[in-house]
Amino acid sequence: MEYVETLFIGGGLSCLTAAGSLGKDCLVLEKEARPGGLCRSDTTKGFTFDRTGHLLHLRHEKTRALAKELLGPKLAPRSRNTWIYSHGAYTRYPYQSNFHGLPTPVLAECLEGFIKAHCRAQARPGKKDPLRFDRWVLDRFGPGVAKHFMFPYNQKLWTVSPATLTTEWLGRFVPRPDLSSVLRGALEDQTNEEGYNAHFLYPKKGGIEVLVHALARRVKHMRCDAEVVSIDLKKRQLSLRGGETLAFGRLVSSLPLKELVRITRPLPDGLRKAAAKLRAASVYNLNLGIRDPGSDRHWIYLPELKFSIYRFGFSSNFSKHMAPEGAAGVYTEWAYRGRRPDPASMRRKILADLKTIGIIRSAKDILAEKAFDLRVAYTIYDRARGPAVRLIRRHMETRGIHPVGRYGRWEYSSMEDALLQGMEVADMIRDN
Ligand SMILES: Cc1cc2nc3c(=O)[nH]c(=O)nc-3n(C[C@H](O)[C@H](O)[C@H](O)COP(=O)(O)OP(=O)(O)OC[C@H]3O[C@@H](n4cnc5c(N)ncnc54)[C@H](O)[C@@H]3O)c2cc1C
Numbered sequence: 001m002e003y004v005e006t007l008f009i010g011g012g013l014s015c016l017t018a019a020g021s022l023g024k025d026c027l028v029l030e031k032e033a034r035p036g037g038l039c040r041s042d043t044t045k046g047f048t049f050d051r052t053g054h055l056l057h058l059r060h061e062k063t064r065a066l067a068k069e070l071l072g073p074k075l076a077p078r079s080r081n082t083w084i085y086s087h088g089a090y091t092r093y094p095y096q097s098n099f100h101g102l103p104t105p106v107l108a109e110c111l112e113g114f115i116k117a118h119c120r121a122q123a124r125p126g127k128k129d130p131l132r133f134d135r136w137v138l139d140r141f142g143p144g145v146a147k148h149f150m151f152p153y154n155q156k157l158w159t160v161s162p163a164t165l166t167t168e169w170l171g172r173f174v175p176r177p178d179l180s181s182v183l184r185g186a187l188e189d190q191t192n193e194e195g196y197n198a199h200f201l202y203p204k205k206g207g208i209e210v211l212v213h214a215l216a217r218r219v220k221h222m223r224c225d226a227e228v229v230s231i232d233l234k235k236r237q238l239s240l241r242g243g244e245t246l247a248f249g250r251l252v253s254s255l256p257l258k259e260l261v262r263i264t265r266p267l268p269d270g271l272r273k274a275a276a277k278l279r280a281a282s283v284y285n286l287n288l289g290i291r292d293p294g295s296d297r298h299w300i301y302l303p304e305l306k307f308s309i310y311r312f313g314f315s316s317n318f319s320k321h322m323a324p325e326g327a328a329g330v331y332t333e334w335a336y337r338g339r340r341p342d343p344a345s346m347r348r349k350i351l352a353d354l355k356t357i358g359i360i361r362s363a364k365d366i367l368a369e370k371a372f373d374l375r376v377a378y379t380i381y382d383r384a385r386g387p388a389v390r391l392i393r394r395h396m397e398t399r400g401i402h403p404v405g406r407y408g409r410w411e412y413s414s415m416e417d418a419l420l421q422g423m424e425v426a427d428m429i430r431d432n
Helices: 013-022 061-074 104-123 133-141 143-158 179-187 209-216 257-263 269-276 343-357 385-397 415-431
Strands: 002-009 026-029 041-044 047-050 075-079 082-086 089-092 199-203 228-232 237-240 245-253 280-291 299-301 311-314 327-336 366-379 401-403
Touching (some): 002 013, 013 026, 041 366, 047 280, 047 327, 047 366, 061 199, 061 209, 061 415, 104 133, 104 143, 133 143, 257 269, 269 385, 327 343, 343 366
Parallel strands (some): 002 026, 002 245, 245 401
Antiparallel strands (some): 280 366, 311 327
């Protein structure tokens, strides 16, 4: 039986970064025919489609240096051109500081609510933020923003009620504008740079998978079509689909934490019970190649419940090479939980959404399509998540199994976080 000092489960960004940095004595096992996980891109009829929009927002010097080393001039810088479509109007992102353009009654409701929430917060300095997301939204932005954006949008994306969600995922993802920015954004069309995603990098050609190829070139040993189906902690062995067994010194796993628990033996019952509480939303991502509707927008949020999708965007506005001349690439995102709705009926509703918004006139405008079903897309931040993740990680890590990446750690994080975690894991292994 082959022995490998460090085995990596999964060929996504996190494990590729770590394995590429370590070099020797390690092997990446990837279940699919090619690495990349969520960062793969597929080309059909001249259109290149990512698994929904995948844009690089790099805040750290380390990751900027890595991106430069890997791709250099192959990456193009872009400035966000992002909107919300509601009440038949486009308003700028983020919603909470750009009420300009909303119908007057909605604008007044949002502004009045924000001002009252601001005054209440001023009167109670030092008040702790609530852990419940719905209460946090009402405290911070008031009932207008809650009703017209935060509640319905987050309900659609996370597939659970805002009262179920905690605030643990907010971090940099939800901008908190001050009063003057909100007032300005209510009175005029302001272009501001609020939020973590005001600027981003995107490959000039080839979609986001170009980054995967650059990372994979640094990895010495990788096997694709190698699905890990069981892990024996006592024998320190794992089995692949097909029956082959490999022995390891340590494991780095980017497979979803819940799945890691499912395939690992022996584990205490408490750990399995904790894993059973972990929930995730899936995303059905229908990509379309269409006749160019002439939009220069990057992506658009759809908070209203009358639309099935929560967001769509134009991949050909990230890079013109994502679509042939005269055409545009559009990605749409529909979140669901549990059993996947029927794809044909989802497609009908998605096309109806795009028609209502004026992106297509009829199905005749569709030149190509490609759907991806992302089974584990958003790990749900309810009250059970934090304690369960901590318990499972502690148990695994003390036994030389290191969960890494967005799903390994069962968190809401980005490609940059996957790169950073990959680098940290490699450092940790080198130091031991
Ligand atoms: C809808 C959506 C939009 C996003 N948009 C952005 C964005 O714009 N910008 C951004 O920075 N981030 C974005 N992200 C997040 C980004 O995709 C992730 O942070 C990143 O891809 C995670 O990489 P990873 O290596 O942790 O995991 P993954 O990409 O999930 O890689 C895990 C790998 O493990 C493999 N695997 C699974 N099970 C097994 C097994 N049993 N045996 C062997 N291999 C296995 C999988 O095939 C996969 O290749 C988005 C995510 C979603 C869901």
